[in-house]
Amino acid sequence: MDIKLRELSDEELILEFQKNNTEDAFNILVQRYKNPLTNFVFRFLGDYTACADVVQETMIKVYMYKDSYSSVAKFSTWVYTIAGNLARTEYRRQRRQNIFSINDYGEEHQTYDLPDETYRPDVATDSGIKDEIIQKALLKVKETYREAVILRDIQGLSYEEISEILGVNEGTVKSRINRGRAQLQELLKSIYKE
């Protein structure tokens, strides 16, 4: 049974889960999408703990609202849409929290610089350092452009799929990707010089 299920496509698995409530089908989908989704959400948020929570939340939503999936759409676009929405919500929540938590402590009009914990030379390797710098640059890119760039250049999705996930037309997707790339290029100038 398990072998047979593994041969099924994503759409067939979710339909199986919808109709017969087959838990194994759901588990296979989780196995297939846990890493891509973790990668996508981590690149967007830059926080691993929050990223794991968001991906788990995404899977729970798939489990609870399996009936809201229609076979017209691809399962991957559906699950990426859920993850993207949750990641955006989490990102905004974190940003609000940071703004209030920094300014609310201490004396009036006094702000504090946060210690940069993302770059730790004792932990990071050479390639690791490069990754950290790129990740830092990615987080500085505008939210809408960043999401499009991650989906295209890191996740390798097509423009059509991205337009479905983001709910915008393909032209908008392309312009967002180009603007995001341009911003990144500007931020990563030092790496290219080396």
Next chain:
Amino acid sequence: MENDEKKYEDVIKALKGLQEVKAPANFEADLQRRINSENISKEEKKSFWQNIFSPSRLIPSLGLVTVAVVIFFVVDTNSEEMDNPFLIEPRVREDVFAVTDFEEVEKKQEELSKQKLLKKDSPVIEQRTNEGQLRSSELKTSEDESIAGREKSDFDELLTDEKDDSQEQGLSSGAYSAVESTLTTVTESPQPTAPTEADAEVTTGQSITKDELNFRQIQLNEEQQKAVNELKNQVQSLNKTSKTQK
């Protein structure tokens, strides 16, 4: 599009070269645990209406509503009391006149009393004028002028009586003259015309025939009746002869 990808080749390479971040090892176990806990909480969840109408929520909300209503009325009455009386403009009383001359007041009072009396008497006078009209119409129909003359004299007497009565009741001379003029126009019509049934209907409200209007039918004696019959016979015979001659 290809130009764009060439333009940002370095960026694309850098992004594709990033190490893939993997999910934690205990991801699936954690997920299963969370799903089970979500299921339990979902089963325990009550419906929206059950939540609203549960006594734990209904009682405090009702209390709040009553307090709000009480406060609203208390505040409302207070707000009226708080108005500064020196800042409020006095009400304009239409029933109070500002008069400087006392004689004017007396005159006005007299006029008012006269007007009131006129209003009281006017229906009686109207009724009487109607009666007068009826009588005058009768006079017009009657052939005997002497009877009409007597009637007229009787009517004049009635008018004088009314005049006396009105003077006794304090009717103003102007008002009386108005009434008198209406009566004289009815009684002193120069050439009375025969009243129609419609006129009678207008005045009385009921249809009256000519025979009924002739209320002064004289009861004749037997001798008088005989004389009248003889006269009628003579007239008929004369009519016959005239017809035959023709």
